[in-house]
Amino acid sequence: MTSTGTELADLAREAGTTFILALFVDLRGKPCAKLVPVEAIDLLATEGVGFAGYAVGAMGQEPRDPDLMAIPDPSSFTPIPFIKEGLALVHCDPHVEGKPWPYAPRVILKSLIARAAEAGFEPWVGAEVEYFLLTRNPDGSLATADTADTAAQPCYDARGVTRMYDHLTTISTAMNQLGWSNYANDHEDGNGQFEQNFQFAEALITADRVVTLRYLLSMIAAERGMIATFMPKPFADRTGSGLHLHLSLTSSGAAMFPGDEASDGHGLGLSSVAYSFIAGILDHACALQAVVGPTVNSYKRTGALTTTSGASWAPRLPTYGGNDRTHYIRVPDDQRIELRGGDGSANPYLAIAAALGAGLDGIARNLDPGPIGAVGEGSRPLPPTLLHAIDDMVGDDVITGVLDAVGDGVAEYFADLKRQEFFTYHGTVSPWEVEQYLTAF
Structure with missing residues (x-):
């Protein structure tokens, strides 16, 4: 053996x-x-x-x-x-x-981790996995699994968490048995929406855990007659589900993101390495969205102006700031940054690899993110559709270079897949169109 x-x-x-x-x-x-x-x-x-x-x-x-x-x-x-x-x-x-x-996502991420190592860094990642618990009505439409979950602002509702106690504690216990250190389980902003958090780890370990957790959530929910969905926007009027990534770098074990007051040009307590990492992600944000928001439905989330709860919690512009959840990149402290553009449909291996590639490019080019909250010179709002995002991606050598990290042709293949996905969607006739146009002329 x-x-x-x-x-x-x-x-x-x-x-x-x-x-x-x-x-x-x-x-x-x-x-x-x-x-x-x-x-x-x-x-x-x-x-x-x-x-x-x-x-x-x-x-x-x-x-x-x-x-x-x-x-x-x-x-x-x-x-x-x-x-x-x-x-x-x-x-x-x-x-x-x-x-x-070369087309294997885990293989691609391992290649980016090796690229980071060549630059002297070890990437660390935390992930927030948001999801809805649903059932289907007899007519096939979706319903909230907890029929009492109808509050206008259900986020953090103690009663909503308690009603889903069996499901949430089963998942929490599983994560802790596996050594993931589950530290919080909460009701999110949409009716039927939840999030269960675990500690950050090395990039590959966290990506594996996201895949494992999605599998566990799906299977355990199914045993209770529910559907666990990571679809970015299953309801037009509710908050969408994100896959927020908390990113940091070490070098020989030393944290690289904390800075000192004397050299901190933007007041967030970060180092020049951290600011350049942020700048790289912002510089490639529109192309990055094709990977971290890879479905037609993703752009119903980032395009939402508001929801019944009062906020969409999804970024529309490639900006950064402090502990402010309206930004594409939030900086909650001097240890990490939070990339908020990704959603529940993102492949965690590819999403982490692409974010890492963009950040490393910012470090290599010594980029500066500019003033807090400002849209950088030449920047645009995030892409309005998957098709726009793919067009941005194919024109971005850094993001296509991430997908082609192990062999050429992967980025082109991915772009073709996603264009086909968009045009298949575009070729369907929706209830909205029937309602708007059937007797309009």
Whole structure:
């Protein structure tokens, strides 16, 4: 048995694992897996498990192409007996013919982490996963799972949290059993909307945890007859669901974002490295949105002017500021920045990789973000639609360079996927159009 196989086998034995989900996501974020019995763990560890890449989805393959081989990362081994007794999952890196596959999101993020290391940095990330708990009415329309959740301003409502106690505590207990340090569970701004927070970690670990948490939320909600959705804007009149990313850098273990008063040009307590990182993200914000807001529905969230609660909580301009949630980048303290442009449909590997690439570009170019709250010279509002965002992305060498970090062609493939998605949506006739135009002429 190989050292990797021994490590994975030891982890499985210690956890009492009998079956392992060998899991990865495609470019759209779809979780894909095969269920592997523990008796085949050495084969899984040494050769991986094979997938027909075209059948997987958005992975850059045609039916004629050779198998994707999902190679497990033992460090990501996660026992999940609260889903099924004896079950665990392990995150995998897809390979083709022995080489990491350029279209694999986890492979792309690992490449950006290596690029950061070459520049002398280690990236750290925290993620806020927002979601709705829903059911379907007999006519197929969506309804809030908690029928009593009807308040005009339900955010932080103690009664709403208590009514969902069983669901929230099951997820919280699972996160803490896994060592993620869940520290808060709250009702968010929309009826039926929740958020459950866990501590920040190294970039790859956090991305893995976001994928794992979405899976856990979906499965545990389904057991209670609910739908957990990460759709950015399932209701036109309610707040959308974000995937806010808290980003920071260290260098040889030393925090790089705190600054001193003498050298702080913008009054937020940050270093010049942090301000340049912010400036890089702002400079590429419009192109970045194609990755952190990658669906048609994403732009219903960032385009919202208000909601029934009184605020959309989604940025419309590429600005930054202090502890102010109206900005694209919020700076809550001198340890981190919060990127608020991403939403629940974002692929966490790609979103973190793209934000990291943009920030590193700002550091490399020694950019300055300008005055707090100001839209930079030459900047525009965030893209109004997915199509606009893709056009911005294909014209941005830094963001396309992130997607092409392991091999050329990924950015073009991603752009084509998303253009097709937009035009498929654009080709449908909505109830709004029927209502507006049926007898208008």
